[in-house]
Amino acid sequence: MTRLMMTVNGELRAVEAPPMTRLLDVLRLYLGLTGTKEGCGEGECGACSVIVNGLLVNSCLIPVGQVAGATICTVEGLGTPEQMHxxxxxxxxxxxxxxxxxxxxxxxxxxxxxxxxxxxxxxxxxxxxxxxxxxxxxxxxxxxxxxxxxxxxxxx
Ligand code: FES
Ligand code: FES
The missing domain is CATH 1.10.150.120 ([2Fe-2S]-binding domain)
Incomplete structure (x- = not known):
């Protein structure tokens, strides 16, 4: 287990996870951000796309250990039902x-x-x-x- 810090949708979050855990799983299972979806799980479909440090990435291909300290935006960070992006x-x-x-x-x-x-x-x-x-x-x-x-x- 490794303790990692990252900023997700403007909030500093701490995660304890094996560093090879997929960012997709960290978002969905550890942080409860289930808006990011899994389609192919192989980098082909884009369903798991999030923005990391300003770059669009497939979160199913990114080990969380690579994004320690990163700034991440998921679909939950775009807007709210009352104030949509x-x-x-x-x-x-x-x-x-x-x-x-x-x-x-x-x-x-x-x-x-x-x-x-x-x-x-x-x-x-x-x-x-x-x-x-x-x-x-x-x-x-x-x-x-x-x-x-x-x-x-x-x-x-
Ligand atoms: S789940 Fe299809 S690209 Fe990640
Ligand atoms: S299959 Fe999902 S939008 Fe078409």
Whole structure:
């Protein structure tokens, strides 16, 4: 067991875990942040995406020992039902929330893009979400939600 400190969604948290424990499991099982999902568990689907020190990562591939002292943002850190992040409001408004497994990771990838480019082109959105897979209804509404997150009034 190793005692690690990290800042998660603005709070300093202490975790006692074997250093090879996946960050995904630390978030979900040790810290109770179950918004981050497991899809493939192999770095292919993006469902487990979180932002670590400003970088978008697949938390299923990161041993927690590598993120000691890091600043981590998960979907729980974006907003609240009363005060949603613009990407959450836009996913709600434009039907981007298609399933509960993929949506948190999609939103983290979108936020990572929007922090650098609030008004992205379709190509930029497609590239930013290339690591986030959907097997249900497709990507159009997700792309619309990302594109319109910071549009005036959330409209075209
Ligand atoms: S669960 Fe991590 S990339 Fe699929
Ligand atoms: S959004 Fe999850 S499979 Fe399509």
């Amino acid at each position: 613009p990407i959450q409001a836009s996913f709600l408004k434009h039907g981007g929330a298609q399933c509960g497994i993929c949506t948190p990771g999609m939103m983290m990838a979108a936020v990572h893009l929007l922090e650098r480019e609030p008004h992205p082109s379709l190509v930029q959105i497609q590239e930013a979400l290339a690591g986030n897979l959907c097997r249900c209804t497709g990507y159009q509404k997700i792309f619309d939600a990302v594109r319109l997150a910071y549009a005036a009034g959330g409209e075209e």
